[in-house]
Amino acid sequence: MSDLLELLEQRTSARESGEIPAALGPMLEELSRAFACDRALIALYHPDRQLLSGSLGRNIPRDYAEALEIPLSDATDPSVTAFRSGVPQRVEDAATDPRIRQHIREVLVELALERFLVAPLLGASEAVGVVLLSRAAPFSESDVDALMPLTNRAGAELARARDVERLRDTSESTAIQQGWLWLMINSVADPVLVSDEQNEIILQNRRAELLFRVNPEDSPGRKHAVTMNNFLFTAALSTWNLQRGERSPTRELTLVDPTEGSELSFEVIAQPATNYRLGAGGRGMVAVLKNVTDLRNVTEELSRNVLRLQSADQEIRTERDRLDLILRSVPNPIIVIDNDNQIITTNEAAQRVFGGEKRPLAEGRAAETALRNNAKFTSFLAQLRLDPATRKAGELALIDPTTSEALEMVVTATEIQDQLGAVVAVVAVLQDVGRLRELERRRLEQALFESEKLAATGRLAASIAHEINNPLEAIQNSLYLLVNKVPNDDPNYKFLEIAMKETQRMSRILRQMLGFYRPAASMGPTDVNALIDEAEALVVKRLRDRKIGLRKSLDGALPPIQASADQLKQVILNLLLNAAEAMGEGGTIDLETRVYRDARAPFLRAEAVQILIRDTGAGIDEEHMPHIFEPFFSTKGERGTGLGLWVSSGIVQAHGGTLQVRSRPGIGTTFSITLPIAGPPSDADGR
Numbered sequence: 291m292s293d294l295l296e297l298l299e300q301r302t303s304a305r306e307s308g309e310i311p312a313a314l315g316p317m318l319e320e321l322s323r324a325f326a327c328d329r330a331l332i333a334l335y336h337p338d339r340q341l342l343s344g345s346l347g348r349n350i351p352r353d354y355a356e357a358l359e360i361p362l363s364d365a366t367d368p369s370v371t372a373f374r375s376g377v378p379q380r381v382e383d384a385a386t387d388p389r390i391r392q393h394i395r396e397v398l399v400e401l402a403l404e405r406f407l408v409a410p411l412l413g414a415s416e417a418v419g420v421v422l423l424s425r426a427a428p429f430s431e432s433d434v435d436a437l438m439p440l441t442n443r444a445g446a447e448l449a450r451a452r453d454v455e456r457l458r459d460t461s462e463s464t465a466i467q468q469g470w471l472w473l474m475i476n477s478v479a480d481p482v483l484v485s486d487e488q489n490e491i492i493l494q495n496r497r498a499e500l501l502f503r504v505n506p507e508d509s510p511g512r513k514h515a516v517t518m519n520n521f522l523f524t525a526a527l528s529t530w531n532l533q534r535g536e537r538s539p540t541r542e543l544t545l546v547d548p549t550e551g552s553e554l555s556f557e558v559i560a561q562p563a564t565n566y567r568l569g570a571g572g573r574g575m576v577a578v579l580k581n582v583t584d585l586r587n588v589t590e591e592l593s594r595n596v597l598r599l600q601s602a603d604q605e606i607r608t609e610r611d612r613l614d615l616i617l618r619s620v621p622n623p624i625i626v627i628d629n630d631n632q633i634i635t636t637n638e639a640a641q642r643v644f645g646g647e648k649r650p651l652a653e654g655r656a657a658e659t660a661l662r663n664n665a666k667f668t669s670f671l672a673q674l675r676l677d678p679a680t681r682k683a684g685e686l687a688l689i690d691p692t693t694s695e696a697l698e699m700v701v702t703a704t705e706i707q708d709q710l711g712a713v714v715a716v717v718a719v720l721q722d723v724g725r726l727r728e729l730e731r732r733r734l735e736q737a738l739f740e741s742e743k744l745a746a747t748g749r750l751a752a753s754i755a756h757e758i759n760n761p762l763e764a765i766q767n768s769l770y771l772l773v774n775k776v777p778n779d780d781p782n783y784k785f786l787e788i789a790m791k792e793t794q795r796m797s798r799i800l801r802q803m804l805g806f807y808r809p810a811a812s813m814g815p816t817d818v819n820a821l822i823d824e825a826e827a828l829v830v831k832r833l834r835d836r837k838i839g840l841r842k843s844l845d846g847a848l849p850p851i852q853a854s855a856d857q858l859k860q861v862i863l864n865l866l867l868n869a870a871e872a873m874g875e876g877g878t879i880d881l882e883t884r885v886y887r888d889a890r891a892p893f894l895r896a897e898a899v900q901i902l903i904r905d906t907g908a909g910i911d912e913e914h915m916p917h918i919f920e921p922f923f924s925t926k927g928e929r930g931t932g933l934g935l936w937v938s939s940g941i942v943q944a945h946g947g948t949l950q951v952r953s954r955p956g957i958g959t960t961f962s963i964t965l966p967i968a969g970p971p972s973d974a975d976g977r
């Protein structure tokens with residue numbers, strides 16, 4: 291390209307210096323010699339300036355010659371007349387000739403052209419200038435006739451030279467234009483290519499050369515890449531030509547960067563073009579390749595990011611829905627508040643108490659109550675915030691706006707911190723403990739009532755027993771006396787027997803009652819294992835009759851406990867008899883004693899002893915379980931008094947211990963008596 295520029299520059303400077311057609315010199319020489327002229331001058335016609343201008347002289351220096359300029363508008367001037375009419379004109383004395391304008395006269399005098407013949411130089415179709423011939427001798431008619439063929443030939447030659455010149459000028463301007471076009475095309479940042487009908491590249495700009503032109507000094511890698519690109523481009527063009535029907539002017543093409551080896555994405559704008567100078571063979575394509583690699587990468591990255599964002603968004607949404615669901619289904623009011631005590635979110639339970647979007651505040655009292663709740667909560671939170679702990683709790687009395695019931699709320703506020711440890715929100719969970727407390731209170735009341743009822747019944751029963759005991763003893767004594775007086779075969783004897791039996795039963799019941807109610811004063815160190823042996827001795831015959839086995843595993847190291855031995859023996863006896871009665875024939879009763887520790891029960895923090903009585907009997911029905919310790923509850927009809935367990939539990943409690951039962955119907959029952967070694971705590975004595 292730079293060669294072209296240089297050439298252009300050379301030509302431009304040559305033109306500026308005003309080059310004269312080369313044929314002019316010899317022509318002038320020939321004319322001068324033929325007519326023995328000492329001076330001669332050729333003035334050429336300049337169509338652009340409409341004048342005849344001195345170009346070359348004989349015996350006239352060039353810059354002098356060039357001083358002569360005769361405008362064609364000087365109609366009378368002999369030179370103009372000769373040029374226009376084609377007829378040579380004679381000038382005898384240029385200094386005075388009135389046809390010549392003054393300043394031209396002066397120039398002619400200056401050039402020493404006072405006396406001359408001016409003849410036209412005629413080309414094929416037009417005059418190209420005039421020649422001024424000057425000599426001392428005048429020009430005859432025959433001279434002029436002889437001159438004409440010569441000037442005509444000179445004119446034709448000049449005209450031809452001028453044509454050549456003109457042609458050269460046009461090709462030169464074409465070259466200049468081509469030069470600019472090249473500059474233009476090369477300054478395009480995108481590769482621009484022209485391909486022929488075979489889709490081979492025939493012309494390309496600099497940018498395209500980087501991709502498609504092999505240079506001898508290129509590395510094999512680059513050469514390979516360039517060959518590859520040429521192939522790819524040609525192949526792509528061929529494919530697109532085949533799909534001409536559905537063509538869009540832009541197509542995509544992936545090439546190889548010959549320097550980096552990386553992939554380049556191009557958008558190809560290909561337009562068919564025909565070079566008419568070549569006729570039908572001049573069909574080809576002009577293609578502009580737009581590099582969209584970066585655009586493509588960015589677009590891909592962008593769409594990947596969009597996808598990622600979308601899925602993250604979805605995840606967040608799902609997570610939020612899940613949280614919402616959890617929040618909604620939690621019955622406790624939950625409120626999330628920001629640092630300015632503004633509510634961020636609440637669940638439905640909270641809106642019930644404080645009002646909110648889901649439960650717009652109704653007019654009137656409910657709305658007022660909700661507002662008051664809000665105010666209380668806010669000031670409570672402000673108070674709570676003073677506590678440095680991140681998790682704090684306190685109690686707050688609110689009112690249910692719907693039912694106007696008092697709500698005893700335990701508020702647990704947990705601070706949410708960001709990565710830097712700054713508190714960004716507080717989650718407050720409220721729990722209505724009022725209802726729980728009410729339930730607990732009722733349960734306690736019920737239990738108290740039950741135990742008081744039992745105690746009252748017990749006291750009543752005991753006082754009745756006491757009152758009845760004396761008269762009953764009198765009746766028994768009387769009956770005893772009567773039995774000894776009435777012979778066995780007396781018909782009334784059996785009535786006496788019935789009376790005896792029933793009074794004995796009555797006294798047994800009374801004894802049980804009184805035994806239980808005897809004051810605990812008689813407590814002393816008691817050997818529990820020995821008590822068990824004594825109780826066993828009392829029932830051993832009965833057990834043997836009913837083929838019931840008795841297994842004892844007594845802890846020999848059992849410490850003596852502070853207890854009433856008589857009462858404890860009665861308890862063990864009661865439980866043994868119940869076990870036997872639950873078994874019918876066969877089966878085994880296990881008796882076990884052991885030292886017992888239970889840190890959970892405060893009164894047993896001291897060591898305790900435990901007596902376990904396990905049977906393989908019928909078990910206790912679940913529906914009977916709550917009642918077995920009640921007085922007079924019995925499933926044994928006439929045979930039972932329903933006092934055994936009632937009295938036993940009373941005795942155990944009087945000792946500061948517990949009587950517990952576990953039973954599985956059809957498998958067996960275990961009663962366990964747990965007694966503190968030290969006896970009852972002092973406040974248990976008063977019973």
Ligand SMILES: Nc1ncnc2c1ncn2[C@@H]1O[C@H](COP(=O)(O)OP(=O)(O)O)[C@@H](O)[C@H]1O
Pocket residue numbers: 864868869870872905907908909910914918923924925926929930931932933934935936959
């Ligand atoms: N070891 C046991 N196995 C099955 N049921 C029992 C046992 N101990 C007590 N019971 C049930 O508890 C009830 C109350 O017992 P208790 O107070 O001793 O009265 P009674 O023995 O006079 O019926 C019994 O009627 C019986 O239903």
Ligand SMILES: [Mg+2]
Pocket residue numbers: 864867868932934935
């Ligand atoms: Mg009993």
